Amino acid sequence: MTGSIDGPGAAGPARPPIPTREQARAADRVFGDRRELADRYVGHLATSGIERGLLGPREVPRLWDRHVLNCAVVEELIPAGVRVADVGSGAGLPGLALAIARPDLRIDLIEPLERRVAWLDEVIEDLGLDHVRVHRDRAETAASTIDVDVVTSRAVSALTTLVPWSMPLLHGSGRMLAIKGRSAGEEIVKAEKAIRRAGGVRPVVLTAGDGLLPVPTTVVAIDAAPAGTRR
Numbered sequence: 572m573t574g575s576i577d578g579p580g581a582a583g584p585a586r587p588p589i590p591t592r593e594q595a596r597a598a599d600r601v602f603g604d605r606r607e608l609a610d611r612y613v614g615h616l617a618t619s620g621i622e623r624g625l626l627g628p629r630e631v632p633r634l635w636d637r638h639v640l641n642c643a644v645v646e647e648l649i650p651a652g653v654r655v656a657d658v659g660s661g662a663g664l665p666g667l668a669l670a671i672a673r674p675d676l677r678i679d680l681i682e683p684l685e686r687r688v689a690w691l692d693e694v695i696e697d698l699g700l701d702h703v704r705v706h707r708d709r710a711e712t713a714a715s716t717i718d719v720d721v722v723t724s725r726a727v728s729a730l731t732t733l734v735p736w737s738m739p740l741l742h743g744s745g746r747m748l749a750i751k752g753r754s755a756g757e758e759i760v761k762a763e764k765a766i767r768r769a770g771g772v773r774p775v776v777l778t779a780g781d782g783l784l785p786v787p788t789t790v791v792a793i794d795a796a797p798a799g800t801r802r
């Protein structure tokens with residue numbers, strides 16, 4: 572996914588895509604009475620998100636399924652009322668999709684690029700998402716200011732790099748949830764040492780959105796071991 576959703580769009584502003592009947596049904600289930608906010612977010616992605624190069628114009632027809640719904644269904648893996656940090660949010664995926672679905676969470680978006688941070692701030696204000704903050708920072712330096720229960724990410728880096736960036740934000744308690752592709756299991760094997768070194772335990776491949784999306788979202792979940800119990 573890295574690369575295909577980035578880079579300035581050559582085309583002009585696009586129209587927000589209308590979801591198919593199946594996508595609308597899934598969106599109603601995931602966003603409930605906040606569905607209108609999700610529509611508005613997709614509108615931002617399809618217009619200013621493309622104009623300002625946060626996504627490529629080819630992504631417009633797949634904003635609902637490949638991006639917003641694919642990310643929002645991860646909400647089913649997140650307990651009620653917890654603090655969440657989204658590493659490398661870009662255009663707010665999965666962080667803003669989760670924030671729309673789950674007003675009970677407190678969400679910190681971590682994104683180093685200024686123009687992306689500015690866009691995220693504007694969208695958050697327009698949608699009235701008071702439970703979301705944006706931090707202009709890199710994941711590897713954010714642990715001094717951020718302490719959360721769940722760390723999410725999508726299309727940021729391979730697990731070998733992502734685990735040492737994400738685990739410190741949990742401060743020894745909680746879970747990282749990384750949206751991954753079909754090779755999630757192989758990535759876990761490759762990252763075995765990095766997971767152990769970062770204090771991660773019980774890496775598993777989960778799915779979210781079963782029965783809701785034609786292709787459920789694949790997620791790597793890794794728990795944080797409390798500092799005194801690490802081997």
Ligand SMILES: C[S@@+](CC[C@H](N)C(=O)[O-])C[C@H]1O[C@@H](n2cnc3c(N)ncnc32)[C@H](O)[C@@H]1O
Pocket residue numbers: 572573574576577658659660661662663664665681682683684687708709710711724725726727
């Ligand atoms: C390919 S984009 C993915 C954006 C979004 N997560 C998505 O799935 O659409 C990767 C994002 O990670 C951010 N990033 C790169 N290095 C980072 C770091 N060290 N810490 C936090 N974010 C980083 C980039 O600025 C970019 O927005």
